[in-house]
Amino acid sequence: MDIDFSNEHHIYNQEFPQHLCNMCGKCCKAITTPYTHEQLIELAKEGQEEAKVFTDIFKRYKSVADAKKAVPDHVENILKQLKKNNPKLDESTVTFYYCPYLTKENLCSIHSTRPDCCRRAPRNGWSLFPPGCGFKGWQFQQKERVKATVRKLKEYIIELELLNPDTKLPGRDKTAKEMIEFINEKIKPWEKYGASMW
Ligand code: SF4
Ligand code: SF4
Structure with a gap:
């Protein structure tokens, strides 16, 4: 068998079909990370680039209930997945963020300088994207x-x-x-x- 290893991304290497986005804006309105907010701030202070960019751009919802009000199905979906991985999870400990750069028309107002995490989203077939996301089939x-x-x-x-x-x-x-x-x-x-x- 001959497999081309010349490109380190050979296992997942395809042009990204941006046109599939239906601009529902849900993925910019509720985001969470595997870290607590305090851990993220600490990582940013230590100079971790992704944490710095994330804490610079995204704003924190005061509570999970506030995030649920903004994007109910997406937030419920994320919590369901987190609980599947950790049945003892106390959902009030999960921090959700929103992006202040999303316009009322669901456009990205910093599109040309948007961070890498947005350029790569949805990063792969397993990324948890909201119900109705145009990338489901992809x-x-x-x-x-x-x-x-x-x-x-x-x-x-x-x-x-x-x-x-x-x-x-x-x-x-x-x-x-x-x-x-x-x-x-x-x-x-x-x-x-x-x-x-x-
Ligand atoms: S959830 Fe999917 S379809 Fe909606 S804005 Fe995000 S990427 Fe686009
Ligand atoms: S920077 Fe743009 S693409 Fe990224 S979350 Fe904000 S509005 Fe969405």
């Missing part, structure tokens, strides 16, 4: 694409395991053993989405 397609690639990589590992581990692979600067390690590293980021079962 996200499904992305998931299937990634699953198919991971399966191919696993098949390649099986082929490599049949070789002597020290065999030099033609056209590669790796032995079979090194290539297996290399491929496993490529698969690792997808494990949190269930790659071990694909």
Whole structure:
């Protein structure tokens, strides 16, 4: 099997279909992070770039109830997912943010300088986007694409395991053993989405 590793994003490499956004604005009106607000501030003070950008741009809702008022279905959806991962979660400890740069017409008023997290959204098929988001079909397609690639990589590992581990692979600067390690590293980021079962 020949797999092109020249592009480190080979596993997830496709032009982004921005036109699918239906400009409902929901994703800019309720955002959460895996950190508490205090942790984010601390990270920003320590100079972590993403935390700095995030705390500069996004404003905090006073309560989960306020976020629910703004985008009920999206916030409920996020809380449901968080509780699935942590059934003991106290939802009042979750911090939601909104973006003050979203206009009444749901346009981004800082579009040309919007932060990376917005440029990359929805980052992949597993990003939790609001009900009605125009990227739903695209996200499904992305998931299937990634699953198919991971399966191919696993098949390649099986082929490599049949070789002597020290065999030099033609056209590669790796032995079979090194290539297996290399491929496993490529698969690792997808494990949190269930790659071990694909
Ligand atoms: S939720 Fe989806 S469709 Fe709505 S603004 Fe965000 S990306 Fe666009
Ligand atoms: S910067 Fe623009 S794209 Fe990003 S959340 Fe704000 S309004 Fe939305």
